[in-house]
Amino acid sequence: MYDVLVKSSLFGFRNADKVLNTNDKGRIFADIGQFTNATKAAAQLDNVVGKGAQAGIEAMQALAKNNKTLETIGKAVNWSAKNVNPLLVGAAGYRVLTAEDKETALKQEIFGMSAMFATENAIKVLYRAKIEKLIDKLPNSKAKIAAKIAEGLFFVMGSIVGSTIGYKIGKYFYPGKDQKENNLKLNIEKLNNIVENDKTNAALKAQTNKNEIDNSEYFAITGNKKALA
Numbered sequence: 001m002y003d004v005l006v007k008s009s010l011f012g013f014r015n016a017d018k019v020l021n022t023n024d025k026g027r028i029f030a031d032i033g034q035f036t037n038a039t040k041a042a043a044q045l046d047n048v049v050g051k052g053a054q055a056g057i058e059a060m061q062a063l064a065k066n067n068k069t070l071e072t073i074g075k076a077v078n079w080s081a082k083n084v085n086p087l088l089v090g091a092a093g094y095r096v097l098t099a100e101d102k103e104t105a106l107k108q109e110i111f112g113m114s115a116m117f118a119t120e121n122a123i124k125v126l127y128r129a130k131i132e133k134l135i136d137k138l139p140n141s142k143a144k145i146a147a148k149i150a151e152g153l154f155f156v157m158g159s160i161v162g163s164t165i166g167y168k169i170g171k172y173f174y175p176g177k178d179q180k181e182n183n184l185k186l187n188i189e190k191l192n193n194i195v196e197n198d199k200t201n202a203a204l205k206a207q208t209n210k211n212e213i214d215n216s217e218y219f220a221i222t223g224n225k226k227a228l229a
Contacts, residue, residue, distance in 0.1 A: 011159075015031040026092075060074065112170055120159050
């Protein structure tokens with residue numbers, strides 16, 4: 001349960017930060033599910049944290065029995081906990097719908113979300129094939145707990161790296177309007193720098209030996225063609 005607690009908590013805080021500090025408000029429902037999973041995982045721990053989380057869950061369940069609104073909210077929260085990935089896809093759909101360039105946003109989201117889910121699946125396969133067996137062979141419970149926490153951290157980092165790479169690839173192949181404008185500005189700046197360098201080089205050449213500069217270089221300096229000797 002330590003790995004689930006770490007994964008759900010880290011994803012929950014990361015998504016909460018995006019909900020609060022960016023326009024990515026569609027993540028809020030997945031975020032509720034992630035924090036719910038973190039609470040449920042904590043409740044299964046045999047320590048003070050586990051007992052506190054379990055007491056909180058039982059208190060909410062008791063309140064919900066006498067309140068239809070709370071009961072409905074509780075069911076919605078539990079549903080979100082079981083459907084985090086579909087809710088993340090829904091958040092991606094929300095980003096597409098609110099984007100100025102919806103077609104480009106859709107293509108970028110496909111790359112980003114596909115890379116994230118593919119990376120997470122690869123980590124799960126690796127865990128089942130290799131890591132889980134190694135953890136089971138560890139000598140004591142503390143070592144197993146540390147390994148579970150490390151596994152949770154590795155999963156979160158892998159997911160973030162995978163999605164980041166996916167979005168970067170998507171933006172490379174399908175740049176948005178702002179990115180295209182920035183690239184155009186950079187190209188214009190590079191062209192201007194080349195022109196200025198050519199003028200400077202031509203001027204320096206003219207100072208050393210005027211007979212060596214050709215018509216194009218002379219024109220760059222004076223705006224007139226060089227008179228033939």
